[in-house]
Amino acid sequence: MSIDPAKASWPKDFLWGFSTSAYQVEGAVAEDGRGPSIWDTYCRIPGKVANGDTGDVACDHYHRYAEDIDLLKRLNAKAYRFSVSWPRVLPKGKISQINEKGLDFYDRVIDKTLENGIQPWLCLYHWDLPQALHDLGGWANRDCVGWFADYAALIARRYGDRVKHFATFNEFCVFTLFGYSIPWAAPGIVDREQHLKAIHHVNLAHGAGIDVLRSLAPDASLGMIYNIQDVWPETDTPENRAAASLLDEHWNLAFPDPQLLGHYPPQIGKAIEPYMQPGDMAKISRPVDWLGLNHYGPIFAKADPKGIWGFGWGDSPEQDKNDEVGWAIYPEAFRDLLLRLTSRYKLPIYVTENGCGGEDKVDANGEVDDPRRITYLKLFIGAMHEAMEKGADVRGYFVWSFLDNFEWGSGYGNRFGLVHVDFENQKRTPKSSARWYAKLIG
Ligand code: IFM
Numbered sequence: 362m363s364i365d366p367a368k369a370s371w372p373k374d375f376l377w378g379f380s381t382s383a384y385q386v387e388g389a390v391a392e393d394g395r396g397p398s399i400w401d402t403y404c405r406i407p408g409k410v411a412n413g414d415t416g417d418v419a420c421d422h423y424h425r426y427a428e429d430i431d432l433l434k435r436l437n438a439k440a441y442r443f444s445v446s447w448p449r450v451l452p453k454g455k456i457s458q459i460n461e462k463g464l465d466f467y468d469r470v471i472d473k474t475l476e477n478g479i480q481p482w483l484c485l486y487h488w489d490l491p492q493a494l495h496d497l498g499g500w501a502n503r504d505c506v507g508w509f510a511d512y513a514a515l516i517a518r519r520y521g522d523r524v525k526h527f528a529t530f531n532e533f534c535v536f537t538l539f540g541y542s543i544p545w546a547a548p549g550i551v552d553r554e555q556h557l558k559a560i561h562h563v564n565l566a567h568g569a570g571i572d573v574l575r576s577l578a579p580d581a582s583l584g585m586i587y588n589i590q591d592v593w594p595e596t597d598t599p600e601n602r603a604a605a606s607l608l609d610e611h612w613n614l615a616f617p618d619p620q621l622l623g624h625y626p627p628q629i630g631k632a633i634e635p636y637m638q639p640g641d642m643a644k645i646s647r648p649v650d651w652l653g654l655n656h657y658g659p660i661f662a663k664a665d666p667k668g669i670w671g672f673g674w675g676d677s678p679e680q681d682k683n684d685e686v687g688w689a690i691y692p693e694a695f696r697d698l699l700l701r702l703t704s705r706y707k708l709p710i711y712v713t714e715n716g717c718g719g720e721d722k723v724d725a726n727g728e729v730d731d732p733r734r735i736t737y738l739k740l741f742i743g744a745m746h747e748a749m750e751k752g753a754d755v756r757g758y759f760v761w762s763f764l765d766n767f768e769w770g771s772g773y774g775n776r777f778g779l780v781h782v783d784f785e786n787q788k789r790t791p792k793s794s795a796r797w798y799a800k801l802i803g
Contacts, residue, residue, distance in 0.1 A: 363692065363743030367801055371746070376480070376757030377802035378440030379433060379779070380714050382487035382531065384416045385766040387446060389423035393462035396452025398489035399499070399540075403547035414772025420764045421787050426470050429789070432780065433763065434477040436795055437803040441479050442713060442759050443470065444487035444531065447512055454491030456511040464519055471523050482713075482759075483520060484528040484586065485513055485570060488536045488546065495548055500537065500559035500566075509566035513573040521578030528653055528713070529570040532588045533563055533616040542669050545770055553669045560629065561636045564619050564645045571647040585620065586653035586713045589613045589702065590660050591694050595675025600664035604672035608662040611670070619645045621652070621706045651756070652706055655714035656698065656741075658689045688717070690737065692744035699748035699755055709754050714761035715741050718768065718775040721792060729781040734794040742801070760798060764789070 384400050404415040422429055433441055447454065449463035467483075474481040486509070490499055494508055513529070539546035541556035550556075567585055574583050592609040594601035607628055614626040623646040625633055658677075665673030677689035695715075702710060717737040721729050742758065749755050765778035773784055779795035782788070791799075 363696070363740065363747045366739060366742040366746060369743070369746045374756075376440050376711070377438070378442055378480075378482065378757065378759040379436070379438050379763035380442040380759040380761050381422070381763050381766065382444040382484070383446035383449070384419070384487065384489040385762075385768070386420040386422040386443075386764055387449075388416065388418040388421045390415075390417050392423065393449075393466070394452055394460040395446065395463055396448040396454070396460075397492040398446065398448045399492055399495045399547035400489050402492055402495075403549055406549065409549065410770055411772040411774050414767065414774075416767045418784075419767045420782050422764070423466065425787065426466075427473055429764070430470070430473045430477055430479070432789060432791070433474075433479060436779070436791065436799040438479050439802065440482055440526075440757065440759065441474050441763075442482040442484065442528075444484040444489075445516060446489050447486065448489065448491040448493075450515065451491060451512055452493075454494035454508055454512075456515060459515065464515075467520065471520055475523060480526065481524050482526040482528070483516070483524045484531050485509075485516060486529065487531040490547075499548060500562050501541070501552075501555040503558070503562055503565075505562050506565045506569050510569040510573050513570040514577055517574050517577035517581075521574075521581060524578070525581050527574050527578065527581055527583055529567045529574075529583075529585045530563065531586045531653075531713075532655060533560075533567070533585075534612050535588060537563060537615075538611050543674075551669060556669075557629075557633055558636050560615055561633050561641070564616060565641060567616070567620060568645040568647045571649060575647075582650040584649050584651035584653050584708075584711070585616075586655060587613075587617050588655040588657075588714070589617070589698060590656060590658065591691075591698065592660050592662050595661045595663040598664075601662060601675070604664045605662040607670060608660070608672045612660065617652075617706060620649070621646065621708070649708065652702065652708040652710050653713035654699070654702065654710055655761070656695050656712065657715065657717070658691055659694050661689075690740065692740040695741055696744040696748040696751075696753075699745060699753035700751055703753045709756045711757040711759070712745060712755065713759050715758070716761040716777050716779075718771075718777045720774075721765070721776050721778075721781055723781060723783070723790060727790065729790050729792040731792045731794045734779070734792070735797045738794060738798065 661675030663675035765776040
């Protein structure tokens with residue numbers, strides 16, 4: 362059992378923050394010139410998102426950002442990680458049509474964040490590709506590397522004077538694997554060749570983005586955000602072990618290894634060969650300053666001969682499940698992972714997401730009590746502390762999430778916020794976990 366984080370001693374400059382992403386909180390999808398994204402389209406395909414939910418309104422953060430950022434200050438946030446909606450600033454995705462009103466919105470968010478003494482951490486891509494670019498082939502079209510570099514240049518020029526931390530992408534493997542092979546996310550395609558191209562082009566886009574940010578925002582600190590989790594076979598059979606090994610390559614290695622070590626993992630590397638051009642690996646593996654880690658718990662793999670990769674999602678052991686969401690809880694795997702990543706990639710680590718979902722409800726006194734989340738956070742933040750004591754180079758922690766929000770395929774049915782949002786009237790109510798976290802980081 363790891364130490365209670367409240368009793369642990371933390372480095373003075375350890376950075377504590379909160380995370381959100383554009384499509385999950387902003388709403389205002391058809392306002393002030395924003396163009397459609399692939400998630401606007403995907404949400405409208407019957408059966409894709411629980412309850413037919415969409416991000417049309419979400420947390421209405423587009424209009425309520427000022428009060429939200431004031432609330433972040435009251436919760437003692439030192440950093441706020443958010444993403445820019447590419448189609449809000451470039452409605453058609455390309456640099457030829459810039460939406461000034463969209464750019465103004467992020468000026469306001471950044472200025473308000475800084476006024477409150479909170480560091481803005483800006484992520485360029487949290488899954489909401491402009492629909493117009495998808496119509497041209499999206500991530501499966503190699504031209505996306507140039508589209509992304511132009512977008513990164515626009516953002517660096519506009520905000521680089523005030524934003525000192527940029528991430529290129531959030532969770533590369535999720536939007537490529539679930540977007541192109543296992544249809545659980547936009548654009549919902551099932552096509553092995555497009556998936557392989559998307560992996561390679563997104564890696565190239567990351568490298569191009571880093572180069573552009575480096576030259577236009579030279580004093581900024583640059584990184585990217587991976588979700589890395591142990592992949593364990595659901596049961597120990599040769600078939601499930603093979604499935605786990607390939608899923609591990611997709612989930613944990615297909616992006617960090619080329620970006621940070623200059624090579625693909627073996628099975629994916631072989632499959633990607635037809636799409637590699639001379640010099641590509643040097644373009645992908647550009648120097649970065651930090652590694653962002655999103656982590657929730659291990660995943661379980663099983664053989665699935667019907668899946669285009671031969672693997673499928675297994676179930677976690679019953680006794681280890683989080684009672685509401687069904688995700689397994691293994692803080693010790695998080696501790697060990699932080700140590701492994703420190704020695705494998707030799708970069709400072711920021712935990713850019715960690716938290717748990719559930720069905721939090723407002724009680725008769727108008728309060729939201731979520732002891733289950735406090736227990737989860739205590740276990741994981743305690744495990745992170747233990748890893749740091751053993752030598753893991755962890756510099757900061759951002760909880761997921763600031764607000765209950767649009768949880769992709771689960772719609773609004775799975776609440777991850779430390780602040781409850783009543784989606785009928787947009788009322789914000791800090792949960793007991795928000796008070797616990799604010800005290801820890803205050
Ligand atoms: O809500 C998501 C987030 O967008 C990416 N990481 C996992 C979170 C919880 O599922």
